[in-house]
Amino acid sequence: MALRLGDVVPDFTQDSTHGEIHFFDWAGDNWVILFSHPKDFTPVCTTELGEVARLKPEFDKRNVKALALSVDDVDSHKGWVGDIEETQGSALNYPxxxxxxRKVSDLYDMIHPNANDTLTVRSVFVIDPNRKLRLTLTYPASTGRNFDELLRVIDSLQLTDNYSVATPANWKDGDDCVIVPSLKDPEVLKEKFPKGYREVKPYLRLTPQPNR
Structure with missing residues (x-):
C-alpha cells in the first residue's frame, strides 16, 4: 500500500555500503532524506549522489541524515562509489x-509497473524524527533532482513545526511567512509575532520569519 503524508514509515534492516542498517536505530533523533535509484552506474544518479555528498554540511546543519538506495548489491555499490568520487569530486559520506x-523498494512502493516492473522509480522521502513521512517526490529518469529545493522544503517543515506560520510560494529561508488562518485573537497575534504583521486580506497575513 502506498505511503501517505503523515504515515509512520516502515522500519527495515538491510545491508549497505556502511554495513547493516537497522533503519529506526540508524535514524535516531534525526530527520532523514531517503532517495532511490533504479540501478548502479546510471549517469543522472551519479551526479545526484555526488551532490548530496557535497551538501552534507547543509544537511548536518538541519539535523538531516542522507540515505540512498539502489536495487543492486553492496559489491556493485562499492564500485559505483569509486566512480562517483572520481567524476563528482566528492567522497561519498553517507550510506x-x-x-x-526489493524488500525496501516494496515497503516504500518504489516499484511502479507502468514505468518499469523491476526497477525502482526515483523517489525521495523526507522523514521526521517521529518517523512520519513529511514529503514525497517522484522524478522521471531523465530529470535530475533539485536538492536545493529539498533543503528549502526541510527548512519550511522545521520552521512551521515550531511556529504558527506557513510558507508562501517560492519562499526561502529569511523571507516573510504567512500566519496560519486559525489564529484570530489580536492579543495572541501580538504575543506570537512581536515583529508585527501585514494584513493583505483577513486570511492572508504576512510576518517576518519568526526565528530570524
Whole structure:
C-alpha cells in the first residue's frame, strides 16, 4: 500500500555500503532524506549522489541524515562509489542501501509497473524524527533532482513545526511567512509575532520569519 503524508514509515534492516542498517536505530533523533535509484552506474544518479555528498554540511546543519538506495548489491555499490568520487569530486559520506531482494523498494512502493516492473522509480522521502513521512517526490529518469529545493522544503517543515506560520510560494529561508488562518485573537497575534504583521486580506497575513 502506498505511503501517505503523515504515515509512520516502515522500519527495515538491510545491508549497505556502511554495513547493516537497522533503519529506526540508524535514524535516531534525526530527520532523514531517503532517495532511490533504479540501478548502479546510471549517469543522472551519479551526479545526484555526488551532490548530496557535497551538501552534507547543509544537511548536518538541519539535523538531516542522507540515505540512498539502489536495487543492486553492496559489491556493485562499492564500485559505483569509486566512480562517483572520481567524476563528482566528492567522497561519498553517507550510506547506499543494497536492495537486491526489493524488500525496501516494496515497503516504500518504489516499484511502479507502468514505468518499469523491476526497477525502482526515483523517489525521495523526507522523514521526521517521529518517523512520519513529511514529503514525497517522484522524478522521471531523465530529470535530475533539485536538492536545493529539498533543503528549502526541510527548512519550511522545521520552521512551521515550531511556529504558527506557513510558507508562501517560492519562499526561502529569511523571507516573510504567512500566519496560519486559525489564529484570530489580536492579543495572541501580538504575543506570537512581536515583529508585527501585514494584513493583505483577513486570511492572508504576512510576518517576518519568526526565528530570524
Amino acid at each position: 547506499i542501501l543494497a536492495d537486491p531482494d
